Amino acid sequence: MDQPLFVIRGMFAHSTIENPLIVLADHIIGVSNGKIVFFDQADQLDKHLQPFGGRSKVSLTELKRGQFVIPGFIDTHIHAPQYPNSGKGLDLGLLEWLEKYTFPTEAKFKDLEFAEHVYEKAVRRVLRNGTTTACYYGTIHTDACMKLCDIIDKYGQRAFVGKVNMNQNSPEYYIETAEESTSETERFVDSVLERKNQRIQPIITPRFAASCDDKLMNSLAKLAHDKGLHIQTHISETKDEVAWIGNLFPDHDHYVDVYDKAGLLSKRTVLAHGIYLTTEERKIVKDRECGISHCPNSNTSIRSGTCDVKQLLDEGIKVGLGTDCSGGYSTSMNDAMRCCLHVSNFHAIHTEKIHISHREAFMMATLGGAQVLDIADRIGNFEVGKAFDALVIDVTKEGSQIDIFENDTIDDILQKFIYLGNEHNFTRIYVDGADVLPMLLKGSQKS
Template structure:
C-alpha cells in the first residue's frame, strides 16, 4: 500500500525548461501515491493543514541526504541478465548468434525464467531503476512471468514479448501467424491484470528479424489497443547495410518502421547511432523517441551517438542500460558513460560541446519518462505526478563518496552521479510505496 508521508530536506529534479534544478530546504507531501505539494519547508505546517496530512509520517533528511526522482531504464533485455558482464568479445550480429539467442531460447523453461526475472527486477530496483522498459523473449508464458516479478517487487514497467519470424536461428524463431497470435495472447493477459504500473509493449526485435507483414500487423495491434512499441534501430554499420539489402524499397531504416505503422508517440527506438537528419526529423514528427545505450554501444563497439545533435533536433531521448550488450544494470553507469561518449566526440572535434552531468541526469529521469510517453505520470516532482523517488545518502555505510567542508548540496549530487552506487541509494519509492529496503511485510 502507498504511504502518506511528508519528506523535508534537499531535492534535485529536471523540468521542461532546466536539465537539473536543486531545491534546498524543501518539503514534499505524498498521499495515496501522488505528490500533493512541493514547497519550501517554511510552508510545511500550512501545506500539511491544507492537504489534511496531519496524521502522516514526517521524514527529515540529514545534510548528507537528498531526494531525486526514480531512474527510468528505457531499454533493457531482462532475459539477457545471465550474460551481464560476459561474452562481449564480438560485434553485435555475431554476439547475438553466439551468446544471446542461445540464452534467450532457454526461457521456455518457466522456472529458469521466474528465477532470472526475479533477480533482474530486484537488482535494477536496488540500483534506483523505478521504471524499466523490458524485452523478454518470444515465449509468451515466461514473458508473463516477468510481469509477475515486476508486480511482486513493486517496480513500474513496460514488458514486451519479443517477435522474430525471419533471419533467426532454427531453435529460436516463430512462424508469422504464431508470433502475432501469441502477442495478442500476451497483451490480453497483461491488460486483464489491471495493474496500472505493469503494461504490455509491442516488441518486434528489429527489422531484420521480422517480415514486413508481421510488422504491419503488430502496428495495427498497437494502434487498436493504444500500446507502447519498442524495437532497435541503426545500432551498427553492419546492421544498417544488412537492412538496406533486406528492404531495398525503403527510403531508410526509419521508413521501414514508419510504413509498418510502428512509429507513434509511444514508440522508443534503441540506439539510433547512425540515423540521418531525415530520419531524426521523421522520428520527431511522429513523436517517437530514442533510447541512448552508451555502455552497450561501447562494449559491442557499435559506435558513438551524438546526443547533442539529438537534443538539438528536438527528439525525445532517454537512457538505457541495454543489458546484456551493456554489462551494468545500473543507470548511474549509463549517466557516466553517456558523459564519456560525449567527451570522446569532443576530443576529435574541438568545436563540439559535450553534454554534462546535468543533461545525463535529465535523460535518466524526466527524459526517460518522456521517451516512454509517461511524463504526465512520472519523471520529476511536479504536483499531481506519482511519487517515484530515491533517497540518496552520500555518507552511507561503505560509501565511496567523501564530503568536505566546502561541498554544497550540488556538489553532493554531482559526486553521487560520478561516484555513487547502490549503497548510497537507501530508499526507493514507487507510486508512494517504499520498495527498497524490502521489509518482512512486503
C-alpha cells in the same frame, strides 16, 4: 481508503522541461495515496499541512546534509533475459556475441522454471539499482513474459514488458512464424491488460527490422494502433546493420522509412540506439514524436559507435537512457549516466562538437526517460499530481564511494552522486509512494 500523508524535508534534485537539473535546499514534499500533493519551500510546511489536520497528523522525515531525494531512474531499454550474460562475451563482435551468448540464452526461457530463476535475479538487481521504471524486452515466449510480469508485480516496480517478435533471419531453434508471433502477442497483451495493473503495461516488441518481415510488422502496428499500445524496437545500432537493412528492404528510403511505412512510429515508440540516423531520418523521428533510448555502455562495450546525443537533444528529439543489458554490462543507471558522459566527451574530442554535462545525463535518466515512454504526465519529476517514484539518497552510508567536505555545495554533492553513486546510497526506493526496498532486502530471492 485514503493513505495518511507523509512528508520528507531536505534537499531535492529533479529536472523540468525548461531546466535539466534543479537542485533545491530545504524543501518539503507531501505524498498521499502514492501521489505528490505538495512540493514547496520548507517554510511553507504549516500552510500545506492545514488541510491534513496539522503536524501531529503526519509522518515527517527530516533529511541531514548528504541525504537528498531524486526521481526514480527510468531505464528505457533493457533485455531482462540477457541478465545472466552481463559482463560476458564482450570481447566478441556483435554477430558472434548474438550467436554464442544471446540467442542460446534467450531460447532457454521456454523453460518457465529457468525463466523464474533468472527474472527474480534480474528484476531485483534492476530495482535495487534505483530503476523504478524499466522498459523490458522479454523473449518470444508468452508464458515466460507473463512470469516476468508476476515478478515485477511482486517487487512493486513500474514497467513495460514486451514479448519479442522474430520470424526471419533468426536461428532455427529460436524463431516463430508470423501467424504464431501475432497470435501469441495478442494473447500476451490481453493477459497483461486483463490484470488491470496500472504499473505494468505490455509493449509491442518487434526485435528489429531484420528479424521481422513486412507482414509481421504490419500486423503488430495494427495491434498497437487498435489497443493504444507502446512499441519498442532497435534502430541504426551498427554500420553493418544499417547496410543489411538497406539490402533487405531495397524499396524503402532508409531504416526509419521501414518502420514508418509499417506504421510502427508514434509518440509511444521507443527506438533503441539510433547512432547512425541521417538528418532526414532524425526529422521523421522528431515529427512522429518517437523517443530514442541512448545506450552508451552497450554502444561502447560491443563497439557499435558513439551516438551524438547532444545533437539529438538540440534537435528536440526525446532522449532517455538505456542500460541495454547485456550489450551493456551494467544494469545501473548511475553507470548509464557516466557512460553517457564519456561517450559524449569522446564524440566531442573527435569532432570538436559540444559535449553534454552531468545535468543532461541526469535529465535523460529521469524526466527524459518518462518523455520517451510517453508517461511524463505521470512520473519523471516532482510536479504535484504525479506519482511519487523517488530515491532517497544518502552519500554518507556504508558502501558509499562518496566523501563530502565542508566547502561542497548541494550542487557539488549532487554531481558527486552522479559520478560516484551506487546502490549502497539508496536508503529508500519509492514506487507509487510505497517504499519497495524492505521487500528487496528481505532476501526472498530463490537461488
